[in-house]
Amino acid sequence: MISLPPPARSTRGWSAAWTTAPQRPGTGFVSNWSERGFAHQTIRQIVRPTIGGDTIRVRLSNVYGTAPLTVAGATIALGAGGAAVQVDTLRHLTVDGERTFNVAPGAECATDPVPLTTAGLEPVAVTLYLAAPTGPATYHAQAMATSYRCEGDHQADTDGGAFTETSQSWYHLSGLDVRGGPEHAAGIVVFGDSLTDGTASTPDADRRFPDALAERLAAAGRPRAVLNQGIGGNRVTVDSAWLGDRATSRFRRDVLGQPGAGTVVILLGINDIGISEVAKASPFPVFAPYTEVRADEVITGHLDMIRQARTAGLRVVGATVMPAGPSVFSTASSEAKRTAINTWIRTSGAYDAVIDLDRALASPAHPDRLDPAFDSGDHLHLNDAGYRAMAQAVDLDALG
Known part of the structure; x- marks a missing residue:
């Protein structure tokens, strides 16, 4: 199998703070949402970056996708337990200034930087609204963490009450990078x-x-x-x-x-x-x-x-x-x-x-x-x- 090159993106000034390895959609060891993918659904995923900064960006992966992944909207915020987030930390994510963006098949993309101060070793929630059918989703099978899903657009919800479905995998999420903060x-x-x-x-x-x-x-x-x-x-x-x-x-x-x-x-x-x-x-x-x-x-x-x-x-x-x-x-x-x-x-x-x-x-x-x-x-x-x-x-x- 031919190895994929590192994603084409600027790394100057950025440090990866959290990552996971993308995998092909599959049955895996436990049931998951990867083979069916998503349509008119919002997924909220909780991760813990290991270092902090005052600016952050998110990397999304469609490495094993066969069609463009359309993200109709995305947000990031500090976690507040379960699917809830801290209200005053919610930020909308964009790519090239647009809140709706595509990730090409076989590729990864990095969002535009947003100001968000994180201390490291604290939960961060990334929320994706996927309106159009995605087809099978690039994912990471064993997250050892709960991901949340609901019907409709709930990317800006802060209380988490709508997110009633759960999974133990991560989907389309491959990294969080930070800059600023301590050396x-x-x-x-x-x-x-x-x-x-x-x-x-x-x-x-x-x-x-x-x-x-x-x-x-x-x-x-x-x-x-x-x-x-x-x-x-x-x-x-x-x-x-x-x-x-x-x-x-x-x-x-x-x-x-x-x-x-x-x-x-x-x-x-x-x-x-x-x-x-x-x-x-x-x-x-x-x-x-x-x-x-x-x-x-x-x-x-x-x-x-x-x-x-x-x-x-x-x-x-x-x-x-x-x-x-x-x-x-x-x-x-x-x-x-x-x-x-x-x-x-x-x-x-x-x-x-x-x-x-x-x-x-x-x-x-x-x-x-x-x-x-x-x-x-x-x-x-x-x-x-x-x-x-x-x-x-x-x-x-x-x-x-």
């Missing part, structure tokens, strides 16, 4: 799979690994943008209709396309080796295709991403692959692959720095398993304490 070091893109995406963390609580890392940086007096570019089920080497383009392909768009980013943390590989085992045991349609992946193929993919990052001038930090026993992902074969990949990450010197999440999160008694205190219950994903432990395992100086 920050360059942003950090966390590029990964469900362990970056935050699967099994508490919904609407912002307890994913990148959230915990952003909070730790802020508490240490070193606030920086931490951008979550995880996709649940994503693989280094395999394209999937439901689980995203392979990491080596989407890296250019999802990492190098982020304004103000200076460091990337790569945490990938468990799905390449684990889904190889699922194919042998109990195939599940969302994991297709069931491609057998070798450890050296995962390592070659890591080297490709390192090369892309270095060419763009980014610092590259590698994270070891965490254990998955006794889940279906863990067999003698997959453990041998995981050991080989982690040995290479630790000892090859290919990365500028290494975060050894494997050793930090493993059970002291059973190194092929997560520490029970961090296990969400499926032996693969973490609970809130586990995601905090991931953030605590990061040497902040290693981030550059």
Whole structure:
């Protein structure tokens, strides 16, 4: 699959404060609105930028659309809980000065800047009124946050009462950028799979690994943008209709396309080796295709991403692959692959720095398993304490 280039837009003076990785419309792990899309409906989506500023813009994605996306109106405001927003912060969004605008198929667009002071680590609501049928919608499957929908035009509502339908995905929303406000070091893109995406963390609580890392940086007096570019089920080497383009392909768009980013943390590989085992045991349609992946193929993919990052001038930090026993992902074969990949990450010197999440999160008694205190219950994903432990395992100086 051909990698899409970073969006064509000016990045001068802007820093990405919040992002998510676009995905193809699909059934996914849970029901969502992406395949049907929207018509004469308003969607309100709540996100939490990790740094603040006094000016903001929104990035919208139609990367997987086959027709122009017409936005009949859009607003942004500080959140006030649920679907409500703070009345005096509501701003209308425009593109080239127009409140109605199009996003071309296969493309992303940035709105005009609007004055809105945000402190960072506080909720921001983006509301889109989509009057004309959109067709299937570019989305992000696992938001771990509630999005709201209602019939008709409610883009300027502040009390949220009309928004009676909910979803756990984000739609057409790919980023919020800020400028102004305090100076920050360059942003950090966390590029990964469900362990970056935050699967099994508490919904609407912002307890994913990148959230915990952003909070730790802020508490240490070193606030920086931490951008979550995880996709649940994503693989280094395999394209999937439901689980995203392979990491080596989407890296250019999802990492190098982020304004103000200076460091990337790569945490990938468990799905390449684990889904190889699922194919042998109990195939599940969302994991297709069931491609057998070798450890050296995962390592070659890591080297490709390192090369892309270095060419763009980014610092590259590698994270070891965490254990998955006794889940279906863990067999003698997959453990041998995981050991080989982690040995290479630790000892090859290919990365500028290494975060050894494997050793930090493993059970002291059973190194092929997560520490029970961090296990969400499926032996693969973490609970809130586990995601905090991931953030605590990061040497902040290693981030550059």
